[in-house]
Amino acid sequence: QLLMHFSSAVQNSALLVAKSHAVAGDNTRPPDLHKAQYVELCKLIPAERFLGCLVDLCQALWQVMCSYWAVLTWHRDREPAGESLLSEDIEARYVIEKLRGGLQRVWQDIQKKVTQFLLASNIAGFKFNQFIQVLDIVRRLMDIGQDFCGSQSEELQQSLRQQSFNYFKDYHRSCMEELRMFLENESWELVPVKPSFSILQLQELRFLRSPARTSVPPGSPSGSRPEASLRLASADGLCLFDASCQPFVLQPEEEEEDLFDAVASSPADGPGSAEVDSDDSDIAEELKRDFVDEMTGDAPQHKHHKPTTRAANSSSPFVTNTSLNVLRQFGKYMKMMDVLHTIAFDVFLCMSQLFNYYLYAVYIFFAKEMSDFRENCLSIKAQKALQKIREDLCESPDGEGQEPSSKIQVPQLSTLVDLTSPENLFGLAPRVVAAESLQFLAEQFMFLAPHLEALLPSSKRSCVQAHLQTVxxxxxxxxxxxxxxxxxxxxxxxxxxxxxxxxxxxxxxxxQHSYYVDVLVRELQLFLMRLSEVSKQIPLPPEATDILWEHAIRIAHRTFIEGFSQAKRCTPEGRAQMQLDHQQFVSKVEKLREQCQPLPDKELVEAYIKAYYLMERNLRDWIVEHSKEYSTKQLTGLVNCSHLNKKGRQGLLNLIEDIAASPPRK
Structure with missing residues (x-):
């Protein structure tokens, strides 16, 4: 009888809540709310009341569970000790056993009511934040069910899984399109965040800041790996089933911390100037928001910041408007993984696509031209990864043979970004911002990896490490x-x-060295001066200046080799002149910039000059050994100017032709 009483309490509590939120509607014959069945009432609850109704429903059912738990606790506290055979003791043990068995029955009734409520509503039309709140509340209820009777709530999980998967699939599609739009409007200028900026300050990732979850972001002292369980912290006293607790109360969102550096973002014109983002008339309205969900119209409550026109703090991370929005999306996707474990792996795959698309955009905007020209400037692994990203994410140029919604277009660089002007060093500033913002994004993904692994089923955690290979x-x-x-x-x-x-x-x-040496050294001096000018606009990281200088010297040395190979005739004295020219160049360049290591490719020039003095057999061996380091034209020029007789030269020229015609060695 007691179990039937609690079953009726579940039915009546759910019915009362549904009646209090249902609206009859505009039908010519509106239903009588007092006579309507529970499922029918659930269908009459308008979308704007859905969340409030869900909270009230869960809270009412929580009260029933608390009452049942109180009854069980009362009897358990009075459970007879030992194996007493007194009739009243036997009866007491029987009651306790029945009450313990009834935990599952009460929970099944509760689970059924919530499942019916969810299936009667179209939650697919909700905004993302509302959808997450629904999942969060249901997840809290499932956690309570786990504590109440050890149930995994399969019925509730199944009712949410397909709805959530379909919702998220559409949401992700809209996010990818928004990301393409942001990339195509990105100016590749720095957003002036504070030097102390951490992604855990972002509102979307703040849920990772609890002690059990938080590790230390890149650049900070190393921290410990987060605990395996990343469930949201339950309300205090949940396991005690205290009826005074309210585990389903929606907490208002806290304001996001100020992420932006006031000094870097303030105009250089002095007092009286407007705030950086006060004049945003030149920004498209949709770009003033972060990723606006085309499906739901959801717009987060943080501002879009105009990039700074001054050099940001050199210790601040490289962040663009687009990369900041991608980080916010990471938080939203991880929140979805956290509140709905059944689709966590699918969400992780979509989250990795956000990163991959940003990486591919940086590649085609700024790196593809050189990687096409010089195949060896990217590893085979990187080339294959980029090819796979294109095949998996991007539409083919003709767009044939693909589902309209399966892939998105390759982004196009904004026409406002100038990569052709010598005055701005062929777009060095946006190139630096793009490359370094990608690197910062990669570091943040690696920082999130332990959290991602903890959110995934154990059988899928290896996928995180696999994706980190691409990152x-x-x-x-x-x-x-x-x-x-x-x-x-x-x-x-x-x-x-x-x-x-x-x-x-x-x-x-x-x-005396030749005149062209002075010209080349002067070109390198001017290059360093222009780098210095760019560094006044944006901070140039050491990695950037090192690569720029290294490649400039490498091309200079290649120019030496190419120039020497053009000689029609050469005497030993001419070779000595070549050696003098190169030595003078090295001496002058080493004074331009501190160099910890020898100048790159210096030994290639020296070896090319010295090869002139080799005897025929030694020169033959040298050509075979160095055939990959010098072009066919350069090797031919070396032989034509050598001191060998006509027959010896012809034999070596034939060897060079054979090497050029043979397939490349693996």
């Missing part, structure tokens, strides 16, 4: 991104033209 390739994109600038900014063609006019068939040893 780690971000650093590789620095090379082709910066190499383009070094290749274009220095007048190597002018130097090559001067070398072509030089005479190498002289018969006396000169004491």
């Amino acid at each position: 780690s390739l971000s650093a590789e994109l620095r090379q082709p991104t910066y190499m383009t600038v070094a290749a274009r900014a220095i007048g190597f063609d002018q130097v090559l033209s001067l070398m072509e006019r030089a005479r190498w068939d002289v018969h006396e040893i000169m004491s």
Whole structure:
């Protein structure tokens, strides 16, 4: 009888809550709410009342559970000790056993009522934050069910899984389209965040800050791995089933901490100037918001910040408006994983697509030109990863043979970003911001990896480490991104033209280096001066300046080799002149910038000059050994100017042709 009483209490509590929120509607014959069945009432609850009704329903059913738990506790506290055979003791033990068995029955009744309520409503039309709140409340209820009777709440989980998966699939599609729009409107300028900026300050990722979850972001002292369980903290006293607790109360969102550096973001014009983002008339309305959900119209409550026009604090991380929004999306996706474990793996795969698309955009905007020109500037692993990203995410140019919603377009660089002007070093500033913001995004993904693993089923956790292999390739994109600038900014063609006019068939040893050396050194000096000018606009990280300088010197040395190979005739004295020119170049360049290591490719020039003096057999072996380091044209030029007789030269020229025609060695 007691169990039937609690079953009726569940029915009546659910019915009363549904009646209090149901609206008859505008039908010509509106239903009588007092006579309507529970499921029918659930269908009459308008969307704007759904969340409040769900909270009230769960709270009412929680009260029933608390009452049942109180009854069970009362009897358990009076459970007879030992194996007494007194009739009243036997009866007491029987009651306790029945009450313990009734835990599952009461929970099944509660689970059924909530499931009916959820299935009667169209939660697919909710805004993302509302949808997450629904899942969070139901997840709290399932946690209570676990504590109440050890139930896994399969019925509730199944009712949510398909609805949630379909909702998230549409949401992710809209996020990817929004990401493409942001990338196509991105100016690749720094957002002036504070030097102390941490992604855990973002409202969307704040739920990771509880002690059991929090590790230390990149750049901070290392912390411990988060605990395996990442469930949201339950209300105090939940396990005690205290009826005075309210575990389903919706907490108002806290205001986000101020992330932005007031000094870096304030205009340089002095007092009286407007705030950085006060004049945003030139920004499209949809871009003033973060990722606006095209499906639901959901817009987060934080402002879009105009990039700074001054050099940001050199210790601040490289963040763009787009990368900041991607980080916010990471938080939303992880929240979805946290509140609904059944689709956590699907959500993780979508989250990895956000990162991959940003990486691919940086590649095609800033690195593809050089990587196409020089195949070896990216590893085979990186080339395959980029190809896979394109195949998995991007529509083919003709768009044939694909479902309309399965892939998205390849983003196009904004026409406002100038990568062709020599005055701005061929867009060095946006290149640096793009490459370094990608690297910062990669570091944050790696920081989140332990949290992601904890949110996934144990059988799927290896996928996080697998994706980190792609994430780690971000650093590789620095090379082709910066190499383009070094290749274009220095007048190597002018130097090559001067070398072509030089005479190498002289018969006396000169004491003065050639004029083209001064021209080349001056070009490198100007390059360093222009780098200094760019560093006043944005901080240039050491990795960027190192790559730029290294590649400039590498091309300079390649210019030496190419120029020497153009010689029609050459005497030993001419070779000595080549050696003098190169030595003077090295001496002057080493003074331009502190160099911890030898100048790159210096040994290639020295070896090329010295090869002139080798005997035929030794020169043959040298050509075979160095055939990958020098072009066919350069090797041919070396042989044509050698001291060998005609027959010896012809034999070596034939060897060079054979090497060029043979397939590359693995």
